[in-house]
Amino acid sequence: MNWPTVPITKVARVVGGATPKTDNPNFWDGCIDWATPKDLSNLGQKFISSTPRKITDAGLRGCAAEVLPAGSVLFSSRAPIGHIAINTVPMATNQGFKSFVPGPELDASFLYWWLDTNRERLQAMGTGATFKEVSKAVVERIEIPLPPLDEQRRIAAILDQADVLRRLRARAVDKLNTLGQAIFHEMFEEALQGDFFEFGQAVEEFRYGTSNKSGEAGLPTLRIPNVIGGGIDTAEIKTVEVTGAELVRLRLRDGDVLFVRTNGNPDYVGRCAAFSFAAVADYDADADWIFASYLIRARLSDRINPAFAKTFFASHVGRSAVRERCKTSAGQYNINTEGLASLPFPDVPRPDQDKFAEVLAAIEQNSAPMKRSAAKMNEKFASLQHRAFMGEL
Numbered sequence: 199m200n201w202p203t204v205p206i207t208k209v210a211r212v213v214g215g216a217t218p219k220t221d222n223p224n225f226w227d228g229c230i231d232w233a234t235p236k237d238l239s240n241l242g243q244k245f246i247s248s249t250p251r252k253i254t255d256a257g258l259r260g261c262a263a264e265v266l267p268a269g270s271v272l273f274s275s276r277a278p279i280g281h282i283a284i285n286t287v288p289m290a291t292n293q294g295f296k297s298f299v300p301g302p303e304l305d306a307s308f309l310y311w312w313l314d315t316n317r318e319r320l321q322a323m324g325t326g327a328t329f330k331e332v333s334k335a336v337v338e339r340i341e342i343p344l345p346p347l348d349e350q351r352r353i354a355a356i357l358d359q360a361d362v363l364r365r366l367r368a369r370a371v372d373k374l375n376t377l378g379q380a381i382f383h384e385m386f387e388e389a390l391q392g393d394f395f396e397f398g399q400a401v402e403e404f405r406y407g408t409s410n411k412s413g414e415a416g417l418p419t420l421r422i423p424n425v426i427g428g429g430i431d432t433a434e435i436k437t438v439e440v441t442g443a444e445l446v447r448l449r450l451r452d453g454d455v456l457f458v459r460t461n462g463n464p465d466y467v468g469r470c471a472a473f474s475f476a477a478v479a480d481y482d483a484d485a486d487w488i489f490a491s492y493l494i495r496a497r498l499s500d501r502i503n504p505a506f507a508k509t510f511f512a513s514h515v516g517r518s519a520v521r522e523r524c525k526t527s528a529g530q531y532n533i534n535t536e537g538l539a540s541l542p543f544p545d546v547p548r549p550d551q552d553k554f555a556e557v558l559a560a561i562e563q564n565s566a567p568m569k570r571s572a573a574k575m576n577e578k579f580a581s582l583q584h585r586a587f588m589g590e591l
Contacts, residue, residue, distance in 0.1 A: 201343045201589060209304040210271075212338050213264050215291030218257035228254030230265060231289040235274035238281035239463045244310060244361070246272065246283040253290060263290040269306050271298040273313060276331035277529035278462040279324050280317045284310055294529075296337040305347060307354035312342055315583040328528040329462070343587055353586045364579050367572045374565040375428060378558050382509045385554055389546045390515055398539025400501040406459070406535075407489040408448055412436035417445070418482060421490045425456045426469050428512055429562070430477035433573055440488060448488040448495075453504040455496045456489055457511075457538060464531040468520030468538075470496075470511050472504035480570075494535060501548065505555035510544060 206212065215233075218225035231249040238246065258265065265288045266272070272289075274281035275296040284306050291297060300306050313320065320340075324330030345353070383390075398404075412419065416439035424431050440448060450456075450473045457470045475483045489495055498504060510516045523537035585591055 201345045203341045204344045205338070206298065206340045206342055207338050209342075209344060210298040210300045210309065212334055213266060213270075213295075213297045213299060214262070214334055215264075215293050215295045215297070216262035217292045218253055218261045218263070222257075222260070225254055225257030225260055226251070228252050228257060230254065230258055231285075231287060232263070233272060233283075233285075233289055233291045233295070235277055235281050235292075235294045236463065238272065238274060238283050239278075240465065241281075241283055243365075244284060244307075244358070245286050246289070247286045249289065258290060263292070265290050266297055266299060269300070271300065271306050271309050271313065273297055273337075275333075275337065276324070276326075277329055279321045279330055279332055280313075282310055282313050282317075296332060296334055303344065303347065305350040305354055307358065308350035309342070311354055311357045311583065312587060315587055329530060343589075345589070353591060356591055357583065357586060360579055360582055364572075364575050367568070367575050371565065371569055371572050374561065374568065378509055378561055379513060381557055381561075382513060382554060385550075386544065386546060389544050389550075390513075393545040394542035395545055396539060397496075397541040397543040400499045400543065401496045401539065402499050403495075403497045404535035404538060405447060405495045405497075407491045407493045407495070408438055408440055408444060409491040410438045410440060410444075412438050415439055417486050417488050418478070419488050419490050420450075420456060420473070420493065422458050422461065422466070422492050425471035425493065426458065426466060427471070428469070428508060429471050429569075430473060431573075432478055432481040433576070435481055436490075438488065438490070445486060445488065450487045450489060450495070451497070453498060455498060455504055455507055457494045457496065457533070458492065459494045459534065460492050460530050460532045462530055464521065464524055464526075467524050467531045467533050468511065468517070470508050472508045494538060496538065502543070503548065503551035503555045505558050506546070506551035507543075509554070509558065511541075516541075 230253045232251050232253045233249045237249050266285060268285055268287055270285055272283045272285060272291060273296055274294050276294050298309060300309060323336050324332050416437035418435050419438040423434060452474045454473045455470050456473060457468060458466050461467050519541050524531050524533050
């Protein structure tokens with residue numbers, strides 16, 4: 199189907215944001231919702247109806263922010279690029295957005311899904327040495343397909359319905375994931391009130407990953423998206439070429455724990471997963487696996503069971519300790535090897551850790567089919583999105 203392609207500025211107005219002076223109390227705790235990229239990062243849905251921080255009329259007048267009418271499409275343009283939401287109430291944003299106010303020819307949900315489908319391409323438009331940002335000038339040069347309004351709404355409705363099913367499956371997986379945490383707290387509630395030692399005392403080596411660029415050839419390489427969920431996710435594996443000497447340093451072993459060391463979302467920093475060749479068997483269990491530069495590998499001593507470690511660091515106690523050691527620079531949150539080494543770790547006997555690991559393994563084995571189903575549903579949804587904007591629905 200041949201639809202016209204038009205500049206986004208022909209059918210929507212591009213609006214930036216701003217932050218009132220934070221040291222002026224008259225500018226804050228008002229009635230105007232004021233969004234930041236962080237608010238969208240934890241949203242978990244298409245619509246945003248309120249924000250944690252609000253500004254006053256004086257705060258709005260005191261900066262370059264503008265109140266977006268309900269039904270606008272918020273798009274984070276830095277730290278990070280690509281968070282999207284539709285506001286259900288009038289709302290201002292900080293400077294981390296280039297948002298869209300659709301005109302009468304453009305459906306907001308259609309634009310939302312087009313942006314979501316083209317997220318990686320939009321992220322690639324970002325520039326900047328310290329952190330990537332998409333400028334207003336670049337955003338205004340975006341061109342989008344423009345089918346008739348009724349067709350836009352039909353496409354958006356199909357994607358909305360498919361997204362609901364996908365999210366329901368994801369929530370079911372999340373509930374299974376929380377079961378491990380519940381059992382962890384039941385087994386070790388007393389231990390978490392007892393003695394701790396520094397994590398680094400039971401780590402043989404911390405190592406940063408490779409910064410080499412991915413390409414068509416090379417070794418399978420784990421990145422942030424592959425470990426952020428607490429397990430090893432083999433969707434969207436990239437390959438990276440390394441030298442023999444680099445491979446010696448970067449080769450992963452069963453039981454290595456991979457930590458996220460930097461991200462624009464502080465909730466992601468310190469998230470970790472335990473590597474095993476069984477976890478990557480559906481991709482390639484015979485290959486040498488390595489890891490990328492935004493991850494830190496902890497090679498544990500026999501004192502710690504990797505499954506126990508990853509579960510502890512996902513707990514409230516573990517996450518709080520990580521947050522205390524996070525530092526921020528240019529919109530990015532970071533933890534280094536020294537911070538990881540200083541993390542408090544519960545002094546639980548190894549046999550007790552191993553008992554928990556057995557229980558967790560049984561849970562993960564039983565949940566594996568549902569996780570595979572959720573991954574397959576995500577793949578089908580991505581295909582549906584592609585077909586939608588090719589006019590093939």
